[in-house]
Amino acid sequence: MPRTPASDEPSRSEKWQARVDAIVDTSAEVFAKNGYHATGIVELCEVNGLGKGAFYHYIGSKEELLAAIHDRVMDQVLAGGDRAVAAGGTPSEQLGLLGDELLDVIFRYPDHVWVFLHEFPALTGERADRFRVRRRTYERQVESVLQAGIDSGDFRAIDPRLTALAWLGMHNYTYLWLKVDGRLDAHDVAKPFGDIFLRGIQG
Secondary structure (H helix, E strand, O other), X not given: OOOOOHHHHHHHHHHHHHHHHHHHXXXXXXXXXXXXXXXXXXXXXXXXXXXXXXXXXXXXXXXXXXXXXXXXXXXXXXHHHHHHHHOOOOHHHHHHHHHHHHHHHHHHOHHHHHHHHHOHHHOOHHHHHHHHHHHHHHHHHHHHHHHHHXXXXXXXXXXXXXXXXXHHHHHHHHHHOOOOOOOOOHHHHHHHHHHHHHHHHEO
């Protein structure tokens, strides 16, 4: 049998990744509706239109699928954090950009975020460690902006770690009510949230 030309490999890889992404998105919706533990492989195969063999070809295990959902969220959150920091500006402006980016992820990926916030204890071993490292990386981005504001005098002498957790709680909780078909979108919420929070920490 003739070997497939190397030039076909990238397109084949892109097609495979697109199918994986579709499985992740569809499965996130099922996990968000029914819960991770209550959802079986048979149901995941049905909603994705795959037999078990094909399912395992794309996704190695149910927990690997859960990890992929978490990575989808963290990829977006970390990329948004990088954009906010790269934009420069004052610590207040950067904190506002971080909030805008985070709420945008929550708004665009409601099912993934629900799974992310509720089902992370089901991750084990290396997958759990990877999630904790990535989550902590983002938390440190927020803490760094807060520390920069303290150092510059823009923010009063707050505890950066505690304040970052308060900021994250304020934004993360919106997954319960910030809906695509709702009255407000992510950007409508980001500015007033930023104003409220900054009034509490500015020097």
